[in-house]
Amino acid sequence: MPTRLSSYFLRTLREDPSDAEVTSHRLLVRAGYIRRQAPGIFAWLPLGLRVKAKIEAIVRAEMAAAGAFEVHFPALLPKEPYEATGRYEEYGPAMFRLADRKDAGLVLAPTHEEVFTLLVKDLYNSYKDLPLSIYQIQDKYRDEARPRAGLLRGREFTMKDAYSFDYTDAGLDASYQAQRDAYERIFTALGLEYVIVKADAGAMGGSKSEEFLHPTPVGEDTFVRSAGGYAANVEAFTTLVPESRSFEGLTPAEVLDTPDTPTIQTLVDRANSAHPRPDGRAWTAADTLKNVVLALSQPGGTRELVVIGLPGDREVDLKRAEVAFAPAEIEAATEADFAKHPGLVKGYIGPWSPEGAVLGEEGSTGIRYVVDPRVVDGSGWITGANSHGKHVFGLVAGRDFTADGTVEIAEVRAGDPAPDGSGPVELARGMEIGHVFQLGRKYAEALGLKVLDENGKLVTVTMGSYGIGITRILAIIAELHNDEKGLIWPPAVAPFDVHVIATGRDAEVYEAAERVVADLEAKGLDVLFDDRPKVSPGVKFGDAELIGVPQIVIVGRGVAEGVVERWDRATGERTQVALDAVAASFG
């Protein structure tokens, strides 16, 4: 039976929703696919549910092909497993928490690693049971600080999350590869261009992780790639570390007056005018060592200062910093922080002062000091002397100061060398469409998932976790496939195969349209039939363009001459087809 617009639960809207920030959100609401319930929480209307079901069917088919079995967990789960792995705290305010009538703590699960681990622990105990891959398609909840962009970053979303269980590293590699291959097939079936980039495992923990990004200038994620094949998101990019240099022949550090130079630019200008470089070249920001003071708040509640030393021509990339210091929350140090540490002079901070080490291993302040990997032993810098209006020139890493370690939080720039030696990288933007993790043994260890191996020895299981945001992908497809008139669905995920429009009021036209619909359905096509008797052709055409079914058939006055029109939504092309040949024209 066709879906008849005369009775279908659908209202297209003329006005854009006032809160829509992105095209997909605007069009999915206007065309009657979704409807907002609360910030980042949406109801699915019949059209939207059809597209979602098509995406789910593609994902299910490829999961089955990858040998994964479907299960289903509730969204509401006890908090204890999440406490056991530390994620209950680490998730911070992004996790919805509640209590039941007996005051037992519950969570709305943001992902399900813990309970999948416990399920397998519950049922399996031998290496013979492995490998195992299981997945679910399930509604998840995250209390995003700023839900936005419609379905792209909601507080509720449907996700396919798969988990693999192996007892050897090689097994994990194979399970990971099977899911990774399935993802490639899924995105190909969905017509979604993708780049696979190295990613940081972040809050998930684990040893290896890759992201599938759809490259698009409006993507919220930045990634880098080299012509030689390196690709990583900026959070996972690692700096190609220069070689250490010998201290030999380096002049001693010298404290110089640099009044009114609290910024890198004022410092460089002052250095070039008052303290020119001995070799005659100009000082640049890259010759300075900038020291940024951050406060890290751990989920447990402790707050710690850390100073980051990085070349003055680089900014701190906050996303990279969040990953580097996860799960801590990061903020700039406050005046109160500085007041407690008079050894650090704001605007003139450095690891050293004429009185000796201030930061780092021997530092008098006791504050942790981590530096950009470019600050190698033997590199010399202009940096603050912890005295108002003074900087030290030629302060040499490893000779005059020693950091507590290095950290990857400096911004990545086009032209930076890829760490694998494959040449300079370019920056691009993308949207995350999938994420695969080798979790390793973190979860199995925390929750005690072990099996007996071939020798009867208990070994800890190694796991992978593999996610695709179903509703996010739907929004991305909508974001990619539209024009100023509305949506243009790729056939693989379109809510219907054909949209048949009967125009005018002639009974003859409507009867012909019914026959066309019946012919198309007899071919196995899903038909949306605009049979509304009192709606003008203009409104019907407008609705069809907004809804975005890829193929449209217009049955109108031409019926008298035995012809109807086929209209390709994507190209706009209209062609006349004989009434009897419509179904055949669909090949």
Added chain:
Amino acid sequence: MPTRLSSYFLRTLREDPSDAEVTSHRLLVRAGYIRRQAPGIFAWLPLGLRVKAKIEAIVRAEMAAAGAFEVHFPALLPKEPYEATGRYEEYGPAMFRLADRKDAGLVLAPTHEEVFTLLVKDLYNSYKDLPLSIYQIQDKYRDEARPRAGLLRGREFTMKDAYSFDYTDAGLDASYQAQRDAYERIFTALGLEYVIVKADAGAMGGSKSEEFLHPTPVGEDTFVRSAGGYAANVEAFTTLVPESRSFEGLTPAEVLDTPDTPTIQTLVDRANSAHPRPDGRAWTAADTLKNVVLALSQPGGTRELVVIGLPGDREVDLKRAEVAFAPAEIEAATEADFAKHPGLVKGYIGPWSPEGAVLGEEGSTGIRYVVDPRVVDGSGWITGANSHGKHVFGLVAGRDFTADGTVEIAEVRAGDPAPDGSGPVELARGMEIGHVFQLGRKYAEALGLKVLDENGKLVTVTMGSYGIGITRILAIIAELHNDEKGLIWPPAVAPFDVHVIATGRDAEVYEAAERVVADLEAKGLDVLFDDRPKVSPGVKFGDAELIGVPQIVIVGRGVAEGVVERWDRATGERTQVALDAVAASFG
């Protein structure tokens, strides 16, 4: 492709789960269909998910046939709509409540009347848009005080909830009937015997409601039915009210000493020995008026005493009382309550004392007094005189006391007359498998859902709500279809059509089994294939019996002679079939 037990995610268990109270729970866990996560919260394993999907498909098909369109709401919703209808308070502790990071109140929806109402209000505004029926199949949450019986009363459950919208009462009748008819078709397709009984609308509000009950002695609901066709659950049963009688010729009330008679039995004994009935017949409990003092706590927090007068041979039915006084919580009056009202003498309470009216319209205590409908004007009673050791005989309703109203909370007994005059009722037990409500205008009024009618006048929409518990029905089917060996699924919902078992270790047998499987799949049958090479035939047979696929094919040594065995799980019958004719034997 067949599902191969050698790699399937399935472990059958030898032991019953320790917390299983009912057969369905025990077998669904042991056979690997579900796994407990928390009290009343379960994960669905691959086998369980298959059965669930089959039930959902049947429900979806009949919803489509009834003209209802599928939508999908999140479980997590803002609290405000539920506050607007009063259900936020009325649901009490059974509703999961939480707050987001901005402290906005949220709920896990127990049902979705409010947001469906708002969705339609959001999109529709004319009578031309109606009638409309929309539904979802969705995971719901209720914080049950005592989650029990596995899936039968869980805290998470999958429900099909449909809602109809009309602008006339006749329209609502038609929409209600369409859903009611669909329910009959669904239960028939599922092979579930059902009785449709009048029900009380309870917390849902509304004017008319019916329950679909599956009659079974182990059901948790009691219902009544008469040979003449009356059927109601006990909560909805109404008493056939006797006619009022004339006061003429009735003797005046008389206070008599009845020491040590705080119970109905002691009172009847004492009356018969010390104050025999003038007409010579014996006094019975039915001649006494028992007065029960209850305390009603409203969700808002107020607490009120109420006295119930009912014939001494009837007990208060707590379920009927809960419905009659909903949404109040009911408890027995405490000593403190009695202390506040010295006019009521415990053990000797009545509506009247020698000093005058104590309860009812003129009652000195000011406490509300409601009576069983059998306490009609002109009926005379032995009842407490509010004086220790004294009762009043011949106290006549309407002459000596006047109640504040009647209430249906006395127990219903087999033999009680049906209210429609269709004869005496019998009592039976059943399990609720569906519930349909005519909500009327309660929700539309509370949330402002109005449409313009034919005359351009705004009219409030009238609604219905229709629920089927998908997971509950699955459990009920499991509860009905099993034996001491395990489950026996009806073919319509079985996880697989055929379970093929290869026995022994002969390669020839396994090759033959592969051919059988391929033949069955070529016929469009879903096959579970026990291809485990190292598992004994006994274990394989036991697993097959436990899992409960209705048709089993055993491929074993008979292969040498070209025969296999077909085994009917329900009847236990085994028949030999030629190897080449297995698929054909499936008709």
